[in-house]
Amino acid sequence: MKPLAARFSSPVTALKPFRLAVKAVILDGQQRCLLVRRSALNRSFAGCWEWPGGKVDDGEDFAAALLREAQEETGLAVQITGLAGATAYEMAAARIVLLCMEAHRVSGELRLSGEHDDLAWAPLAEFQRFTFAPGVDVFMLDYASRKLAAR
Numbered sequence: 001m002k003p004l005a006a007r008f009s010s011p012v013t014a015l016k017p018f019r020l021a022v023k024a025v026i027l028d029g030q031q032r033c034l035l036v037r038r039s040a041l042n043r044s045f046a047g048c049w050e051w052p053g054g055k056v057d058d059g060e061d062f063a064a065a066l067l068r069e070a071q072e073e074t075g076l077a078v079q080i081t082g083l084a085g086a087t088a089y090e091m092a093a094a095r096i097v098l099l100c101m102e103a104h105r106v107s108g109e110l111r112l113s114g115e116h117d118d119l120a121w122a123p124l125a126e127f128q129r130f131t132f133a134p135g136v137d138v139f140m141l142d143y144a145s146r147k148l149a150a151r
Contacts, residue, residue: 019094022066023053024103025084026076031148032121034110035130036073039117044091045133049120051100051140066101074119075111078103084143089135098136100143124148 026034035049052073056065063080070078084100112119122130127144131137 016090016093016095019096020056020062021054021096021098022056022062022069023051023084023098023100024066024070024078024080025051025100025143026070026074026078026103026105027081028105028121030123031125031151032123034074034076035120035122036112036116037118037120038133039115042115047131048133049122049130050133050136053100062099063101066103070103071108073113073115074108076108077106079106085139087136087139096135098139100139 024034028034034052036052037049038045038047040046052070053066054069054073056062060068066080067078070076080101080103082102084102086097086099088095088097090096110119120130124144124147127141132140
């Protein structure tokens with residue numbers, strides 16, 4: 001039998017490492033969540049809407065990364081309340097495993113980072129009118145549908 005590392009490695013995985021990213025699904029009490037739109041300064045997905053978040057730094061706990069990214073991108077301190085779900089997609093240099101956590105606002109003043117040029121408290125029932133990044137668009141629409149159906 002091949003060693004474990006040999007069974008899970010291939011030229012593709014050797015060239016494209018897996019990276020963990022996190023997104024904060026910041027919900028309010030009215031079935032809305034905070035979306036931010038990627039600015040033209042971004043190399044990928046400019047103009048697409050997303051949940052606040054980003055890549056987990058090497059050695060960083062995913063929950064700490066989520067709290068840090070939410071603060072950096074929105075000015076809000078949030079508390080994680082549960083799992084929204086997970087998905088995966090490919091970028092040019094890496095395979096991204098995306099962990100999405102539900103959260104609510106604890107404190108802070110809402111503001112945009114330089115990575116984004118607009119924000120919206122989007123009703124889950126209106127998600128289909130937003131342009132989400134390819135690779136996560138189906139996941140985000142499915143999340144909204146599941147959340148609405150659970151009411």
